[in-house]
Amino acid sequence: MISRITHTCIYVLNQDSAYDFYVNKLGFKVHTDAPMGEGARWLTVTPPEQPELEITLFLIAEGAMFDKETVQTMTALIKKGTFGAAVFTCHDIMATYEELKAKGVIFKKQPTKEFYGFEALFLDDSGNWFSLAQMEA
Amino acid sequence: MEQFEKIYLYQRIVRAKLFIDDHYADPIDLNNIAGQAHFSKYHFIRLFKSIYGKTPNHYLIKIRMDNAKILLAKGYSVVETSLMVGFDSPTSFTAMFKKMAGQTPSTFQREQVIKRKAIQENPLLFVPNCFAETHGWSK
Numbered sequence: 001m002i003s004r005i006t007h008t009c010i011y012v013l014n015q016d017s018a019y020d021f022y023v024n025k026l027g028f029k030v031h032t033d034a035p036m037g038e039g040a041r042w043l044t045v046t047p048p049e050q051p052e053l054e055i056t057l058f059l060i061a062e063g064a065m066f067d068k069e070t071v072q073t074m075t076a077l078i079k080k081g082t083f084g085a086a087v088f089t090c091h092d093i094m095a096t097y098e099e100l101k102a103k104g105v106i107f108k109k110q111p112t113k114e115f116y117g118f119e120a121l122f123l124d125d126s127g128n129w130f131s132l133a134q135m136e137a
Numbered sequence: 138m139e140q141f142e143k144i145y146l147y148q149r150i151v152r153a154k155l156f157i158d159d160h161y162a163d164p165i166d167l168n169n170i171a172g173q174a175h176f177s178k179y180h181f182i183r184l185f186k187s188i189y190g191k192t193p194n195h196y197l198i199k200i201r202m203d204n205a206k207i208l209l210a211k212g213y214s215v216v217e218t219s220l221m222v223g224f225d226s227p228t229s230f231t232a233m234f235k236k237m238a239g240q241t242p243s244t245f246q247r248e249q250v251i252k253r254k255a256i257q258e259n260p261l262l263f264v265p266n267c268f269a270e271t272h273g274w275s276k
Contacts, residue, residue, distance in 0.1 A: 064273030
């Protein structure tokens, strides 16, 4: 029986920019930032209240994993905002929304009442979109 | 109209929170922080706590400790770190750090140095093998 998630991936177009977005804007903590040689880097962050879940900021780059065509296709799709990567929750969506907006985060949807609570949608620096939710108790 | 008032109120509290985030290294206190939100102290503490689950003072301490951990991990001394996160005395910094983190700054720093060295010397120990293989990373 599967019990929990330890690692998950978000595909990003630039790891320096993603570091700034996830750490300085979203307030995530750096878990591991390891140089892997030849410019490669293993970079994982954790949500502030979920230190056991490592989110890998996975660079889309030509190499062993992606060929040139795949890089071009993935880059175009991410930039276009095709991929929804996760649902993040917060204790107070209005405060979080105002704070992220003040930090320059782009929202596709303002906090809106849904059947499960409130939800907003924002984009990361690459173009991935996320749901920001405040669940009803 | 009520909706706009609520948004304005949130913006004022968020402004105060961001003021703490930006100025934790300075000798700021509740008067400075509440002033950013244009509230009376009592009203401000109540609203801040209802949104962030902590009083502004407790939040300021948390931010100072979070940043102290980053600085210690980078190799700054305990004295340097204490000054860089707004404490005027390394002794009071050490006492607060121990209370919040459950270990002294020196012990925390030693652990971080060991971890950083391990990452530098053998980064593959920190990468699940499936990811290492797909990247073509090997020992």
